Amino acid sequence: MLTFVIFMLILAMFLVLLRASIGPSLYDRILAVNVFGSNAALLIAVFTFVSGRHELLDIALTYALINFVGNIALLRFFSFGSGSHKESDL
C-alpha cells in the first residue's frame, strides 16, 4: 500500500513539474514549486514508514517549513526586491 502511495505521489510531482516547466507566468511556476515541495514532504513522510527509519520524519518536517519560508522569500523578491518587473514581462 505504501508503495502505491509513493507511486501516486511521484506521478503527481511529475505532473506538477510539467506545469512548472510550461507555466506561462512566473506565479504559475512559483505555485508549482510550492506544491512540489509539500508533495515532497509527504513523500518523505511516507518513505519513513517504508524504510523504518523514523529519523526521516524530522527531515520531512523541516522540508515543509523551509518550503514555506522559501516560497515567501521568492514572492517578496519578485514583488519588492530587485527581481520585480513590469507587467509586460509576465
Added chain:
Amino acid sequence: MTSIAQYISDGFLILGSLLVLISSLGMLRFPDLFTRIHASSVATTFGAICVVIGLILYNGTDAVIFKLALMLLFLLFTGPTSTHALARAALEAGLKPSAHVRKESSNEEPSPSNPKSSPHSGNVRKNREEDPSNF
C-alpha cells in the same frame, strides 16, 4: 483489532494519494492561474490531511504520531498562507483572471434574482455546489 485499523489506514492512504493526483492533474489542465491555485489547495490541505491520518493509523509509536501531527499542523498553516500571498502578489503584478473564467462567473450572476426564468443555470449552480473539489 489491528486489521480494522489497517483497513482504515489503507482507505485514508488511497483517498489521500488519489486527491493529490487529481489536484496535480487539475493544476496541469486548468486554464488560469487562479483556478490553478484552487486546484492546488486540494492537495496541500485535504490530501495532506488524508495521507497523514493514514500514516498515523498505519503504525504509530507516540513520538512518530507527535511528529506527524506537527507536520500536518505546519502544512495546514503554511499552505493557505503561501497561496494567499501568491494570489495577492499576482494581482498586484497585474495578472487578471482570464476572459473565459470571468465570462462564466458573470453569466451566473443574475440567476438567483429570477430562478424561474432560467432553470438551466440553476442546474448548473446546483452541480457546481456538489463539486467534490470544493472542500
